[in-house]
Amino acid sequence: MKHLVYLGNKLSSAGRTQSTIDTLSTLLRAEGFTVTTASKQTNKVLRLCDMLWTILRHAKQADYVLIDTYSTQNFYYAYLCALLCRFLRLPYIPILHGGNLPQRLESHPQLSASLFKKAFINSAPSNYIKAAFERLGYTNVKCIPNSIILKAYPFKERNIQTINLLWVRSFSEIYNPKLAIRVLHGLLERGITATLCMVGPEVDGTLAATKSYAKALKVTVTFTGQLSKAEWIALSQDYNVFINTTDFDNMPVSVIEAMALGLTLVSTNVGGLPYLIDNNITGVLVPPNNADAFIEALLVLRQDRKNTAAMVSRARAQAAVYDWNSVKKLWLAHLK
Structure with a gap:
C-alpha cells in the first residue's frame, strides 16, 4: 500500500480546531494507506523545520506528499516544502484551502507558478478555487471536496x-x-x-x-x-x-x-x-x-x-x- 507524507497545521492538541490534516489522514489510514503527518509544533519556525525534516526522513518510502496550502503565511510553508519535494523528485499534492488563494496567485505569480504548476495535481476542495486557478492557466487542478462522515x-x-x-x-x-x-x-x-x-x-x-x-x-x-x-x-x-x-x-x-x-x-x-x-x-x-x-x-x-x-x-x-x-x-x- 502507498506511503503518504501529509504536511499541515496539526495543532488540535494545542487547543486549535481540528483541521483537514487531522480528519483526512485518519480516513486515509482507514483505507489502508500508511500516513506520516507533520507538524504539531506551535512555533512557526519549528513547525516548518519539522515539516522539512519529515520529508527528508521519509523521502525513500514516500509515494506522495500532501501539503495543506493556505493563502496566508502558511503559503510559504507549502512553497518551501514543495521546493524540497522537487529536489528529491517526490510527487506532491497541494490541498488548496485558503479562500484568498486566487488573490495570492495574482500577487505572487512566480512563486505560485513554481508551487502549483509543478505539482502532481492540485486538490481543490471547491469549484470556486478550481475555476480561479483555471482562469489563470492552471490545468492540473482536480476538485476533491472536503468530506464528512x-x-x-x-x-x-x-x-x-x-x-x-x-x-x-x-x-x-x-x-x-x-x-x-x-x-x-x-x-x-x-x-x-x-x-x-x-x-x-x-x-x-x-x-x-x-x-x-x-x-x-x-x-x-x-x-x-x-x-x-x-x-x-x-x-x-x-x-x-x-x-x-x-x-x-x-x-x-x-x-x-x-x-x-x-x-x-x-x-x-x-x-x-x-x-x-x-x-x-x-x-x-x-x-x-x-x-x-x-x-x-x-x-x-x-x-x-x-x-x-x-x-x-x-x-x-x-x-x-x-x-x-x-x-x-x-x-x-x-x-x-
Whole structure:
C-alpha cells in the first residue's frame, strides 16, 4: 500500500480546531494507506523545520506528499516544502484551502507558478478555487471536496420561532465573529427572542475582543471555547440557525456539517460559499459584514416556515454529496 507524507497545521492538541490534516489522514489510514503527518509544533519556525525534516526522513518510502496550502503565511510553508519535494523528485499534492488563494496567485505569480504548476495535481476542495486557478492557466487542478462522515450527524427538524443562533469557527479576524454579536443585538432590539452560542478556540486575540464587544453591546452570549466534534454536534441539538459570518472563505466543513444536522443556514456570500450554498434553495447568502441583511434573512425564514423546512431538507440532501464514501473514490483514483 502507498506511503503518504501529509504536511499541515496539526495543532488540535494545542487547543486549535481540528483541521483537514487531522480528519483526512485518519480516513486515509482507514483505507489502508500508511500516513506520516507533520507538524504539531506551535512555533512557526519549528513547525516548518519539522515539516522539512519529515520529508527528508521519509523521502525513500514516500509515494506522495500532501501539503495543506493556505493563502496566508502558511503559503510559504507549502512553497518551501514543495521546493524540497522537487529536489528529491517526490510527487506532491497541494490541498488548496485558503479562500484568498486566487488573490495570492495574482500577487505572487512566480512563486505560485513554481508551487502549483509543478505539482502532481492540485486538490481543490471547491469549484470556486478550481475555476480561479483555471482562469489563470492552471490545468492540473482536480476538485476533491472536503468530506464528512454523514452518519455522525443526526438530522433534526427544528422550529425557528425562537431564533437560537450557533456560530462555529476559530476566533480569527478574517471570520468576523463580531458580526454575529451585531446580528444578535439587532434581533433583540427588534423585540425578537434570540440567543447566540459561539464555539471555537482563540487564534489571534479575536475571542477576547469579541467577548468585550458583546459586553459593550450588553448582550448575553455563550462562549464555549474549543469543543470536540462530538461535543459541538451534541450542542447543536439546542440550536436552530447556523450563521457563517466570514469575510474570506473556501469550503468550510462547519457549513457542510450544519447542512447535515438540519440547521437553517445563513452565510456571507464570499469566496466558495456560493459554490456550496444554493441561495434560497439550501440556505441564504447575504452580503459580507452586513448585520441588517442577516437579520432580514432570519426574519423571512422565521415567518415562512414551510419554505424554511424545505430548504433545510434540501441542504441535508446536498450534504450527502460530501460523505466520505463518495469523496474517497476521488482520492483513491489519484493516489492508487
